[in-house]
Structures are given as C-alpha cells and as structure tokens.
Amino acid sequence: MRKIQTLGHGMLVVALAAAVAAPLTLTACGGGASEPQADAETAPEEQAQEAEPEEAPQSKYAVTIDGSTVTTDYEGNPAMIIDFSFTNNSDEATSFAVACSQKAFQNGVQLETAIVMDDLGNGYMAEIKPGATTQARLAFSLADESDVTVEVSELFSLDDTILAEATFSVA
Incomplete structure (x- = not known):
C-alpha cells in the first residue's frame, strides 16, 4: 500500500x-x-x-448644407426647409436618406421633421451612383424663433463624425 x-x-x-x-x-x-x-x-x-497620428478615414459621402428657408407646415405651424448637396463617394449606389443622418436642433433639442406643402423634390430618397451628386431638401418643425443648428453624419458609423454642420437664423 x-x-x-x-x-x-x-x-x-x-x-x-x-x-x-x-x-x-x-x-x-x-x-x-x-x-x-x-x-x-x-x-x-x-x-x-x-x-504619428493617422489621418481620420475619409468618409464615403460628401455633404454640404447650402441654405434654409422659413415656411409653414401643412397645419400652418412654422417650419424650416434645409437645402443639402450630397455626393456619393462610396462604391455602391445609395441615397441621402440611407447614407446619412440629418438632425436639426433648437436650444439643444432635436427638432421633428415637418410635412410642408412646398416641393422638396426627390433628392432625399433618390438613389445615386458612385461619384454622382444630388440636391436634397428636408423640412423641420420649429419650436420657437431661436437659431437652428443642422448636423449631418454618416448613418452607419462607429465614430459619429459630423460631415457637415451649419446654423441658421429663424428671424
């Protein structure tokens, strides 16, 4: 044992x-x-x-915020139409609606999209091929008479980099 x-x-x-x-x-x-x-x-x-720090990766999309117009929505409430230029630099056809997130803020609070009687065109939803540019228009309901800040970023992005930003006066 x-x-x-x-x-x-x-x-x-x-x-x-x-x-x-x-x-x-x-x-x-x-x-x-x-x-x-x-x-x-x-x-x-x-x-x-x-x-050495690396440059930020180039976005697949180029966006400019071209201007704004104060109008009213279908109920007569104040609204603002924002004009955009969208260039597709990716390898696939896409639309501004699918590629980018567009937000408008007043007093730091995000505004809702508005339904307006003005012709906004088809640029927001139109699919465009790589290298092409389109004009898009979006309407937002205004909360008051304070300035409106508009931001555009890629819809599917890990870093939320702002592609375009602009501030417009309502008055």
Whole structure:
C-alpha cells in the first residue's frame, strides 16, 4: 500500500511539473518576445513613423448644407426647409436618406421633421451612383424663433463624425 501512495505522489509531482513547463515551452517556441525587441533596437525610425497620428478615414459621402428657408407646415405651424448637396463617394449606389443622418436642433433639442406643402423634390430618397451628386431638401418643425443648428453624419458609423454642420437664423 505504501508503494501505491508513493506512486500516486510521484504522478502528482510529474503532472504539476508538466503543467508548469508546458506554457514555458510554448512561449519559447513562439519567439514573440525576442522579435519585437530586435525590431525596436534596429529600427527606431520606423517606430517614430508609426507613432504619428493617422489621418481620420475619409468618409464615403460628401455633404454640404447650402441654405434654409422659413415656411409653414401643412397645419400652418412654422417650419424650416434645409437645402443639402450630397455626393456619393462610396462604391455602391445609395441615397441621402440611407447614407446619412440629418438632425436639426433648437436650444439643444432635436427638432421633428415637418410635412410642408412646398416641393422638396426627390433628392432625399433618390438613389445615386458612385461619384454622382444630388440636391436634397428636408423640412423641420420649429419650436420657437431661436437659431437652428443642422448636423449631418454618416448613418452607419462607429465614430459619429459630423460631415457637415451649419446654423441658421429663424428671424
């Protein structure tokens, strides 16, 4: 019985030694730690170039906010029509409505879209091919007579970069 206990104890020691040694041997095989150090010692200029901030990626779309017109909605309430130019620089056909998020604010509060009797055209919903530009018009209900700030960003973006921003006076 003593031999079985000694044998069991010996197996435990071997198993623990293998468990500790296995990660060390795998690390040695990878060679990951020694290669970056060699690169760091031989190419300091390359590291300096990598440390420079990269330019923000170019947007697939170009937008300008061209102007505004104060009008009334279908109920006679004050509204503002915003004029946009939208250029599709992506590889696929798309529309301004699908590609971009358009928001208008008064006093820091987002305005609702308005239904107006004015002709807004088809530029907002029209699908355009890569490289093409269209004019779009959107109407927003006004809350009061304070300035309106308009922002446009990509609809599907991880960084919410503003593509265009403008402020218009209501009065």
